[in-house]
Amino acid sequence: MTEAEQRDFIQKKESKILKGNIAAAYAAKSARVQVISAYPITPQTTVVEKLSEFVDGGLMPGTQYIKVESEHSVMASIVGASIAGTRTFTATSGQGLFYMNEMIHWAAGARLPIVTTLASRGPAPPWNIWADYFDVINARDTGWMSAFCSTHQEIYDEILMSYKVTENPDVMLPKFVAYGGFVLSHTSKPVMIEEQDLVDKFLPPLPDEEGWEHIFIDPERPMMHGNLIMPSGFYMEFRMKIHDAMVRAKEKIKKVAEEFERMFGRSYGNGLVQEYKLDGADVGIVIYGDLALQMEQAVDELRDEGYKVGMLKLRYFRPFPEEDIRKAAKKVKVLGVVDRATAFGSPTGGPVSSEVKSTLHNSGIETKVLPMISGLGGREVTLEQQKDQLKILVKMNETGELPDDLLYGTLWHGKLEVE
Amino acid sequence: MKNQKRKVGKKVSENGTIEISFAGRGGQTAVTASKLLAQFVYEKGFRDAIAIPIIGAERRGAPISAFTKISKTQQIKTYDSVVNPDYMVVFDISLLQIPKFKNVIKPKTTLLVNSDKALDRDKLPQIEKIYIIDATGICIEHKFMLSSGPILNIPMLSAFGKITGFYDLNTMEKVIKEEFGDKKADLNIEVARAAFNSVKEG
Known part of the structure; x- marks a missing residue:
């Protein structure tokens, strides 16, 4: 052994x-x-x-x-x-x-x-x-x-x-x-x-x-x-x-x-964040809590399909690991940030995407950031939905355009369809 | 408003994860069954297992769902609910009339139903394998009851072990003793043995 x-x-x-x-x-x-x-x-x-x-x-x-x-x-x-x-x-x-x-x-x-x-x-x-x-x-x-x-x-x-x-x-x-x-x-x-x-x-x-x-x-x-x-x-x-x-x-x-x-014998990255397949990725996603584990599976499956995707699991919100965020952002062209939480009226999406955006401001890093909100109040977030989130970022990278249905710059993903 | 559309993607079980869906009514001990199943297979040497009860405002008799995902070889990374079960364990036959349970049965789903007689296949989706076990009858015979009714999880899981070969009575005995103590174990194991020996195709 x-x-x-x-x-x-x-x-x-x-x-x-x-x-x-x-x-x-x-x-x-x-x-x-x-x-x-x-x-x-x-x-x-x-x-x-x-x-x-x-x-x-x-x-x-x-x-x-x-x-x-x-x-x-x-x-x-x-x-x-x-x-x-x-x-x-x-x-x-x-x-x-x-x-x-x-x-x-x-x-x-x-x-x-x-x-x-x-x-x-x-x-x-x-x-x-x-x-x-x-x-x-x-x-x-x-x-x-x-x-x-x-x-x-x-x-x-x-x-x-x-x-x-x-x-x-x-x-x-x-x-x-x-x-x-x-x-x-x-x-x-x-x-x-x-x-x-x-x-x-x-x-x-x-x-x-x-x-x-x-x-x-x-x-x-x-x-x-x-x-x-x-x-x-x-x-x-x-x-x-x-x-x-x-x-x-x-x-x-x-x-x-x-x-x-x-x-x-158990590793948690550098303690503040855990990178997952970010090297060689075109797009990355910052995510935290339960959604981060399932996102690893989504990254694995899309990598198998040939998409260059990776993720950064955020372990700490305070203190905020700004150095690690900048390091991760430098590796990709588009960075999604998934919040399972709200920041009503924020100009920069959810609570964590706001931190990510302010961290990158004036840093000279040109990576585009897409704030996403997902799974509020326990709304189920499936593996397929998480793969879809990654694909949205891939498309954004390919076309250079933001997705259509943003609410003040933020993508609320997994909404009920209202007739 | 209607429910969000749920895409059914590549089956996770193709990656070596086996997915089990439990259908029960509040008080029928299906939620505990989802966790006990994880414990049985893990004890038997599976690499990983997760039990996922769907918790809402349950009442006695209300339909409830629980899921278990198990893998012999790899870590399970998903928390989402099972929509494409390899096995469906039905504690109450009347649930098969309810769309939310009926609709997840796929052609390759193996069904295990608590029933004392063979099912009417015409009323069910096209599937290959159905097993029946008279779990309620076994519980009544062995006075294996709670105030809410028969404790169905032990006979149902014992029958499940028999048809899948994922674990045996010895594994069940070991876990039951750890979980409920030696005193309560005897009757549990008696009930498990009865179910193990009487599950049949139906």
């Missing part, structure tokens, strides 16, 4: 068929989180349900599980637990995240290394519980980092990597790990749950172990925190430091992904 085959063999032996939500719960367990605060909301609920089973069954000794009356209180209690010096975890979705909003800002401003998973769902009204990344995108300017997952294994892996990034003393910012509601949260696939010893070796020490580098409140060392700061005080400078930490987190994210690959 080659080394790769051996790894495959071990991987298979240790994997279980798990729902995405259950993979998230296992990750929190593997990370030995010490405080979980929970309030149920579809489609996240089974994450915190599974964790309550673990805690109740004695599988997470020492972990405090707090039940509260709302998502606002979830994040308030997590903020308290985190600043008291514990590793914390919670999960939410859509409206739950919106209700948490005030405390979300607090968590980032207080520089707390909280990790929260989102089984992302479309915002109401009308009520919607299915995949749509608007919820995490809506937290764009809160100071939280945000990452998307496209596979079940990635949910587990990304949560582990998250603690190593958030708890880095140079970062000290909270982070969302988002994956599509139902399409990932409730489907089941093989997931490798790693040995506890290995995970312990990979992650930083827990707050009550030696080597914890984050600040925490301690009656023995009184300090003031979160008090009123006058306009002449350091408020502006604190904000600057958050921005600086966020941008510099990119290097830490890359390093953590490298260390993760070395220890567990």
Whole structure:
């Protein structure tokens, strides 16, 4: 057996068929989180349900599980637990995240290394519980980092990597790990749950172990925190430091992904993005979340048919990997950007296509960008539709013309036909 | 408004992926079946499997769909629903009258139906292979019931294992013990054995 085959063999032996939500719960367990605060909301609920089973069954000794009356209180209690010096975890979705909003800002401003998973769902009204990344995108300017997952294994892996990034003393910012509601949260696939010893070796020490580098409140060392700061005080400078930490987190994210690959054998590109068959491609597509995995299949099938297509999977929305976007854009003549989220009134399409366009502005890169919106509110995106999206880009490259039916410059793909 | 047009492209199963569609009614345990099937084949050595339940506002008795895609050799990268099934597992014979289930049956689809008597082929699309299993009868006989009715997934999946050869009773026993514990396993396996031995062409 080659080394790769051996790894495959071990991987298979240790994997279980798990729902995405259950993979998230296992990750929190593997990370030995010490405080979980929970309030149920579809489609996240089974994450915190599974964790309550673990805690109740004695599988997470020492972990405090707090039940509260709302998502606002979830994040308030997590903020308290985190600043008291514990590793914390919670999960939410859509409206739950919106209700948490005030405390979300607090968590980032207080520089707390909280990790929260989102089984992302479309915002109401009308009520919607299915995949749509608007919820995490809506937290764009809160100071939280945000990452998307496209596979079940990635949910587990990304949560582990998250603690190593958030708890880095140079970062000290909270982070969302988002994956599509139902399409990932409730489907089941093989997931490798790693040995506890290995995970312990990979992650930083827990707050009550030696080597914890984050600040925490301690009656023995009184300090003031979160008090009123006058306009002449350091408020502006604190904000600057958050921005600086966020941008510099990119290097830490890359390093953590490298260390993760070395220890567990699973690669996530450079941590921020994953290129797929972009070399030698005429057209490329930037895509994130669940849609990215299926797009790989679409790229494969079109490559087999002779089309020169490739893709860039975006793993992080904040910090935004602008260098990697420019690098990818340089390789192709036409770049599509698929958003499973909206940015109403934006002059540049969806939330991610807006970032891509502003990243390329004034960079001297002439690549044409086509914003696309697809799969809102869990609307099914089939493999055939994704192949069609790529073919639209191929045609744009051949004719030099934009597709016909754009809505203010954006292609809304997979609409219902109205008679 | 009408539904978006759905192009049916090259069959994914040509790439080595086998696609199974489940048709059931809320409470008939078809969603769990889609996941258990993934577990059985994965245990038996398939390279990859994905279970895809279609979740809406289900009620007891309402028609529901679930899919499983399995591959012996390669990673499965799609999350979309199955429109061209290699196998269709029907928990409730009345569902065959409903267009959304009837219309996905293709000439090469193998049908496995919960029924105590042979089906009237004239009322079905032209297909080669139909198997029947009296899963409801087996559940009642073995008192294998929930408050919602018979637990059909175990006998249906056991019959599926028999007709496909993808897994056997030993594999089922191992997974069932891990999933539901030793205590509940005995009756599950008894029911599985009964179904394994009584599935027939119909």
